[in-house]
Amino acid sequence: MSYLLSIVMPAYNEQDCIEKVVYNWTDFLKNKFPNDNTTLIVINDGSKDNTKVLLDQLEQKVTNLTVINQKNGGHGNAVVNGYRKALELDSQYVFQTDSDDQFVSDDFDKLWAKREQSQFILGYREIRHDAGVRLFITKFLRGTISAVYGTFIMDSNIPFRLIKGTFLKKLMDQLPVPEPFAPNIFLSVMAKKSGQQLFDIPITHKDRETGTVSIVKWNLWKVCIRSFKELLRFRLDLNKKVRAIRA
Numbered sequence: 001m002s003y004l005l006s007i008v009m010p011a012y013n014e015q016d017c018i019e020k021v022v023y024n025w026t027d028f029l030k031n032k033f034p035n036d037n038t039t040l041i042v043i044n045d046g047s048k049d050n051t052k053v054l055l056d057q058l059e060q061k062v063t064n065l066t067v068i069n070q071k072n073g074g075h076g077n078a079v080v081n082g083y084r085k086a087l088e089l090d091s092q093y094v095f096q097t098d099s100d101d102q103f104v105s106d107d108f109d110k111l112w113a114k115r116e117q118s119q120f121i122l123g124y125r126e127i128r129h130d131a132g133v134r135l136f137i138t139k140f141l142r143g144t145i146s147a148v149y150g151t152f153i154m155d156s157n158i159p160f161r162l163i164k165g166t167f168l169k170k171l172m173d174q175l176p177v178p179e180p181f182a183p184n185i186f187l188s189v190m191a192k193k194s195g196q197q198l199f200d201i202p203i204t205h206k207d208r209e210t211g212t213v214s215i216v217k218w219n220l221w222k223v224c225i226r227s228f229k230e231l232l233r234f235r236l237d238l239n240k241k242v243r244a245i246r247a
Helices: 018-032 051-061 075-088 105-112 132-149 165-173 183-193 218-246
Strands: 003-011 038-045 065-070 091-097 120-125 160-164 201-203
Touching: 003 018, 003 075, 018 038, 018 051, 018 105, 038 051, 038 075, 051 065, 065 075, 075 091, 075 165, 075 183, 091 165, 105 120, 105 160, 105 201, 120 183, 132 183, 132 218, 160 165, 160 183, 165 183, 165 218, 183 218
Parallel strands: 003 038, 003 091, 038 065, 120 201
Antiparallel strands: 091 160, 120 160
16 A cells, blocks of 8 residues: 655654644644545654653554654654655655654645655745754754755755655665764755755744753754764765766
8 A cells, every 4th residue: 555645753752742743743634635545654763751652552543643663763863764664655755844843734735835846845944943053053054065065955954844755765775874863964965966946945943842852062063063074975975876866
């Protein structure tokens, strides 16, 4: 059985909002696509709180919910495993978002409306409700991508993206090995360099009301430095990978 759309959602220690978020997106799928096969894929990334218990209970009640429990591998690893599951389900389209209740499901339609014009569509957080250091790092990565790859992407790591399944398969085949810390950045760069119109559609970003961010303080700078080094190394292989994607 193939799926019209799979939503990929990593989750880590989100017990206070996971039930609300799951119902929000699964109800959205049922209302938006009542006659099509769709599913929400939640990847529990080794949560230490009650997230796993709640997700396992929800999976028994919600027919369009798929739960994957894994050892903690980080947000990027959870996203990649979610993408792999979506491809395994033969999903025509894959949408990725986060489980922290900072996005609005109604904004999905802005991306969905462009699906015939591009195989890889991004939102961007026009007004972003995050700590100042996170905003700076986003700007730093934007400048790095522009300088290293000669391309401009507003919000390359945003967890609000719509990708055609067949194109995602091509991107995943070219993802660097070992797996980068922030794979969504690399997928965005490869998509843009291969000729896709990303659109950079402005979307709503809300204040975080529950849970805690998993990467804080100086760890953010370590992540920034690591991603910068990975992007520098990747530039040597990019042209070859873009040719493979276009083929």
